[in-house]
Amino acid sequence: MSFAVTRITLTSPMALRLMPYLALLGGMVSLAVGTSFAKSLFPIVGAEGTSALRVGLSALVLVAVWRPWRFGLNQSDAGRVLLYGLVLGLMNLSFYMSLRTIPLGLAIAIEFSGPLVLALIHARRLIHFVWIAFAVAGLALLLPIWSGAHALDPVGVAFAAAAGLFWALYIVFGKRLSHMHAGQSVALGMSTAAVVILPFGVASAGAALLTPSVLIFGLCVALASSALPYSLEMIALRHIPKRTFGVLLSAEPAIGAIAGIVLLHERLSSLQWLAIGCIVVASVGAILTTGREAPDPSDAPVPTAN
Numbered sequence: 001m002s003f004a005v006t007r008i009t010l011t012s013p014m015a016l017r018l019m020p021y022l023a024l025l026g027g028m029v030s031l032a033v034g035t036s037f038a039k040s041l042f043p044i045v046g047a048e049g050t051s052a053l054r055v056g057l058s059a060l061v062l063v064a065v066w067r068p069w070r071f072g073l074n075q076s077d078a079g080r081v082l083l084y085g086l087v088l089g090l091m092n093l094s095f096y097m098s099l100r101t102i103p104l105g106l107a108i109a110i111e112f113s114g115p116l117v118l119a120l121i122h123a124r125r126l127i128h129f130v131w132i133a134f135a136v137a138g139l140a141l142l143l144p145i146w147s148g149a150h151a152l153d154p155v156g157v158a159f160a161a162a163a164g165l166f167w168a169l170y171i172v173f174g175k176r177l178s179h180m181h182a183g184q185s186v187a188l189g190m191s192t193a194a195v196v197i198l199p200f201g202v203a204s205a206g207a208a209l210l211t212p213s214v215l216i217f218g219l220c221v222a223l224a225s226s227a228l229p230y231s232l233e234m235i236a237l238r239h240i241p242k243r244t245f246g247v248l249l250s251a252e253p254a255i256g257a258i259a260g261i262v263l264l265h266e267r268l269s270s271l272q273w274l275a276i277g278c279i280v281v282a283s284v285g286a287i288l289t290t291g292r293e294a295p296d297p298s299d300a301p302v303p304t305a306n
Contacts, residue, residue, distance in 0.1 A: 034225030052201025053218030085192020105257020114164030138278030
């Protein structure tokens with residue numbers, strides 16, 4: 001009887017409507033948790049080594065799943081894949097480098113400035129400048145000009161800002177691959193990113209990257225921060241309008257901040273929470289009021305950017 005009730009409940013219209021949104025939420029939580037666990041590898045292999053493990057092992061998983069060699073690849077597409085993979089690798093490396101010295105939620109918030117600027121680059125309406133003001137205010141509150149215990153490290157802020165720039169380029173180059181099979185473009189792009197990052201990881205960590213315990217933990221991080229979020233977001237994208245998807249995705253900085261508090265015992269000041277709130281409001285507002293002609297962060301191929 002209980003099985004029948006559960007089955008009816010899970011297949012009810014309400015459950016079917018909620019499932020894509022729960023999948024998206026699960027993907028964002030998985031990403032935040034996976035990234036939080038990744039920081040525990042920093043003392044062993046450094047940020048560079050952790051980034052190399054995450055991207056390299058993710059690439060192996062994606063190649064095994066999608067088998068990109070089954071699809072044709074002409075010379076023009078190969079060049080586009082190289083650019084896409086290059087910025088994907090630099091984005092991941094910059095983001096992990098920022099996590100050495102600044103909290104997870106704040107790093108994500110600063111990184112969000114990249115796609116946000118891209119979405120508003122053709123701003124024409126007055127309301128667009130309201131969102132720009134929110135974004136500028138949020139980022140200003142996070143700049144390393146404030147004194148006290150909660151002042152942010154300038155180098156960490158710079159790396160997070162660089163990750164935001166590479167995220168914007170990732171969207172631009174990713175859109176040029178929209179005619180390709182999604183699995184092929186992501187698998188080849190992640191493989192290229194792994195080639196970009198591996199030299200940094202090897203130089204930083206050396207043979208420690210091949211330690212069995214590190215490899216196992218790195219695989220868990222790769223699955224939690226890449227494979228699982230990618231799969232869940234693909235489910236969500238099929239059933240959630242892209243604009244709604246982008247609005248919901250704007251909650252990532254807040255989710256990252258909560259994960260940092262729970263798993264990493266990171267503490268944010270009220271000023272920093274206000275900054276995150278400003279950036280989330282700017283992102284949501286930009287997506288809701290920007291026309292189809294402007295780039296949308298949710299239009300980029302998934303995996304999740306960081």
